[in-house]
Amino acid sequence: xxxxKPSTIDLAHFCPKYENAVxxxxxxxxxxxxxxxxxGSRRFTEISDYIGAISDRxxxxxxxxxxxxxxxxxxxxxxxxxxxxxxxxxxxxxxQGVVEAIQRWADRWAAAGEAAATPGRS
Amino acid sequence: xxxxKPSTIDLAHFCPKYENAVxxxxxxxxxxxxxxxxxGSRRFTEISDYIGAISDRxxxxxxxxxxxxxxxxxxxxxxxxxxxxxxxxxxxxxxQGVVEAIQRWADRWAAAGEAAATPGRS
DNA sequence: CAGGATCCTCTTTGATACTG
DNA sequence: CAGTATCAAAGAGGATCCTG
Numbered sequence: 015x016x017x018x019k020p021s022t023i024d025l026a027h028f029c030p031k032y033e034n035a036v037x038x039x040x041x042x043x044x045x046x047x048x049x050x051x052x053x054g055s056r057r058f059t060e061i062s063d064y065i066g067a068i069s070d071r072x073x074x075x076x077x078x079x080x081x082x083x084x085x086x087x088x089x090x091x092x093x094x095x096x097x098x099x100x101x102x103x104x105x106x107x108x109x110q111g112v113v114e115a116i117q118r119w120a121d122r123w124a125a126a127g128e129a130a131a132t133p134g135r136s
Numbered sequence: 137x138x139x140x141k142p143s144t145i146d147l148a149h150f151c152p153k154y155e156n157a158v159x160x161x162x163x164x165x166x167x168x169x170x171x172x173x174x175x176g177s178r179r180f181t182e183i184s185d186y187i188g189a190i191s192d193r194x195x196x197x198x199x200x201x202x203x204x205x206x207x208x209x210x211x212x213x214x215x216x217x218x219x220x221x222x223x224x225x226x227x228x229x230x231x232q233g234v235v236e237a238i239q240r241w242a243d244r245w246a247a248a249g250e251a252a253a254t255p256g257r258s
Numbered sequence: 259c260a261g262g263a264t265c266c267t268c269t270t271t272g273a274t275a276c277t278g
Numbered sequence: 279c280a281g282t283a284t285c286a287a288a289g290a291g292g293a294t295c296c297t298g
Contacts, residue, residue, distance in 0.1 A: 217279055
């Protein structure tokens with residue numbers, strides 16, 4: 015079993031936009047980065063601290079991806095030493111709805127099906 | 137650079153629920169599987185056809201993960217040959233909000249920042 | 259501070275083949 | 279039909295060292 019037939023069920027489904035979005039947002043750390051930036055512009059180290067366990071390499075990589083996707087903007091302040099801040103673009107800000115939807119779902123179903131779960135804040 | 141300071145920004149942020157949800161939903165193919173099942177119960181092959189490029193091994197793996205997470209239920213009909221259908225649980229059905237949020241975002245920002253993009257349906 | 263460059267390891271994925 | 283088993287290749291992730 016592996017052949018790809020044209021499919022039996024109606025395919026009013028193929029949605030490159032959705033798949034694209036999922037691919038952009040679904041990578042590891044990305045949702046956390048978005049969440050970190052919803053609070054306003056942040057510096058590299060702040061985001062890193064916020065997330066905690068991410069490596070510099072990955073954070074750098076994700077930020078670049080998000081920049082390319084037009085979700086995040088990078089602001090460079092020519093001070094000394096240079097200060098750099100990341101902020102959500104208009105496109106990025108609208109992700110708040112997605113983040114909230116996930117949050118609501120997570121809150122509602124916390125521990126329902128998984129381990130007893132930690133009382134952790136939401 | 138790697139030290140973990142208590143962080144400068146306020147951390148009313150640590151949210152295991154959100155992270156958990158993201159981890160469950162963020163794996164490759166999962167969002168597509170959810171989407172496939174929002175249309176009702178589907179058989180293994182139907183989901184496979186719907187998604188198109190997923191391998192049996194992966195689909196099987198994802199379905200089991202989703203079952204464990206309480207998002208999907210497996211129905212076995214003791215016919216001959218046996219028929220098996222997958223359907224979203226109550227918990228899974230509530231993911232519609234998440235899917236829609238992503239969908240709205242994707243539609244609004246299609247191709248804004250990425251390649252010209254295909255005209256593909258949403 | 260804000261990363262870039264490397265190296266190396268652990269997963270994930272995708273073919274393929276086989277089963278009840 | 280509905281998977282499971284196996285395996286090799288690809289990719290993601292982490293740690294470390296190094297700049298401007």
